[in-house]
Amino acid sequence: MKILVINAGSSSLKYQLYDMTDESVLASGRVERIGMDSSIVTHEPADRPEVRVVDEILEHTSAIKRVLDMLTHKEHGVLSSVSDIDAVGHRVVHGGEVFKESALVNQETKLEIRRLFDLAPLHNPAHMMGITAVEAVLQGVPQVVVFDTAFHQTMPQQSYLYPIPMVLYKRHAIRRYGFHGTSHAYVSERAADLLGKPLQELKLVSCHIGNGASATAILNGKSFDTSMGMTPLEGLMMGTRSGDLDPAIVPYTMNKEDLTLTEVNSMLNKHSGLLAISGLSSDMREITEAMFDGDKNARLAFEMYTYRVKKYIGAYAAAMNGIDVLLFTAGVGENSAVLREHVCDGLTFLGIKLDKELNAQRSKEARIISTPDSTVTVMIVPTNEELLIARDTFKLTKQA
Numbered sequence: 001m002k003i004l005v006i007n008a009g010s011s012s013l014k015y016q017l018y019d020m021t022d023e024s025v026l027a028s029g030r031v032e033r034i035g036m037d038s039s040i041v042t043h044e045p046a047d048r049p050e051v052r053v054v055d056e057i058l059e060h061t062s063a064i065k066r067v068l069d070m071l072t073h074k075e076h077g078v079l080s081s082v083s084d085i086d087a088v089g090h091r092v093v094h095g096g097e098v099f100k101e102s103a104l105v106n107q108e109t110k111l112e113i114r115r116l117f118d119l120a121p122l123h124n125p126a127h128m129m130g131i132t133a134v135e136a137v138l139q140g141v142p143q144v145v146v147f148d149t150a151f152h153q154t155m156p157q158q159s160y161l162y163p164i165p166m167v168l169y170k171r172h173a174i175r176r177y178g179f180h181g182t183s184h185a186y187v188s189e190r191a192a193d194l195l196g197k198p199l200q201e202l203k204l205v206s207c208h209i210g211n212g213a214s215a216t217a218i219l220n221g222k223s224f225d226t227s228m229g230m231t232p233l234e235g236l237m238m239g240t241r242s243g244d245l246d247p248a249i250v251p252y253t254m255n256k257e258d259l260t261l262t263e264v265n266s267m268l269n270k271h272s273g274l275l276a277i278s279g280l281s282s283d284m285r286e287i288t289e290a291m292f293d294g295d296k297n298a299r300l301a302f303e304m305y306t307y308r309v310k311k312y313i314g315a316y317a318a319a320m321n322g323i324d325v326l327l328f329t330a331g332v333g334e335n336s337a338v339l340r341e342h343v344c345d346g347l348t349f350l351g352i353k354l355d356k357e358l359n360a361q362r363s364k365e366a367r368i369i370s371t372p373d374s375t376v377t378v379m380i381v382p383t384n385e386e387l388l389i390a391r392d393t394f395k396l397t398k399q400a
């Protein structure tokens with residue numbers, strides 16, 4: 001069974017083609033600058049070099065057609081015909097309270113995703129364009145939607161409600177949803193697998209630290225609390241996002257700096273975080289390099305960032321009355337030994353003991369980086385959201 005996984009953004013579309021007999025990736029790629037002049041298609045077959053084509057691609061249906069051309073291309077392709085694609089899985093950012101798990105695409109599913117446009121105005125409309133484009137080009141091929149929020153739908157009310165008038169929750173669904181759910185679900189399952197223990201018996205804190213960052217408390221195999229909120233702005237400090245702050249700062253700044261809602265939104269989402277404090281970059285590689293070169297602002301940005309990760313780990317250990325496993329994943333979490341060391345350094349009171357040599361080793365494999373006598377097992381687990389999307393698509397379409 002071959003499954004095409006799609007992550008459609010407003011002007012880009014990423015794809016991976018899986019062969020589910022062994023879960024191997026046959027090809028992957030992306031279409032960038034959709035609707036702009038000179039769109040770029042990058043296609044990477046698993047066994048041949050990458051190809052790049054510059055073209056005019058005005059909308060998502062043409063982008064999907066271009067992807068299918070690539071997948072069946074006589075030189076760069078990996079399929080003899082598009083009819084070899086058995087199902088398509090889509091990443092969808094917001095599933096609201098309706099989608100507690102992945103779902104087959106039908107009229108009702110599409111209606112619900114549309115109803116959620118308000119909660120994720122930048123993402124859900126783009127995902128919908130991807131879904132309708134596939135419908136138009138691959139008629140009759142079943143599609144599945146996998147939501148970033150679904151894993152967190154198990155959170156209890158005490159975790160997901162905000163202490164503001166209940167009418168706002170009832171009228172406008174203002175609550176914590178959490179994001180990166182597919183990643184937190186994948187890495188926690190993988191960790192339990194590697195440890196040879198049932199996930200249901202572990203208390204885990206999963207730290208997905210990439211451009212966006214979130215921490216999740218996983219209790220009895222379910223999300224118990226997570227740091228991102230109604231939107232992906234809350235929680236940890238990120239590359240360009242502020243994370244937690246006093247909400248009173250928003251009206252105060254608007255008043256003092258004469259900012260509009262759009263401007264303040266942009267400030268918190270695009271001009272804050274590592275970028276704002278370092279005055280240099282939102283990229284953790286550049287921050288750490290500058291810090292080691294003696295840049296004081298880069299050091300401050302790094303220290304604020306790691307301090308906030310540490311506080312969330314402590315909070316979630318308290319929330320679950322313990323922690324058995326601490327997971328690091330995503331771009332920064334998987335690659336930055338210095339970040340992991342800084343975070344774990346002050347957590348010895350929880351029984352966390354990092355093996356500095358194991359922590360410093362570079363590898364793409366999931367692995368333990370704590371000492372044998374550490375009460376908490378610290379692990380690096382490379383995330384693979386696409387694989388989880390492919391697996392859910394496989395499960396749901398096999399039954400269909």
Ligand code: AMP
Nearest residue numbers: 210211212283284285330331332335336
């Ligand atoms: P992601 O959003 O998961 O793709 O993560 C992207 C981020 O990972 C980049 O912005 C970098 O800041 C970070 N990153 C990647 N490699 C490294 C590294 N070796 N050290 C520190 N940060 C890294």
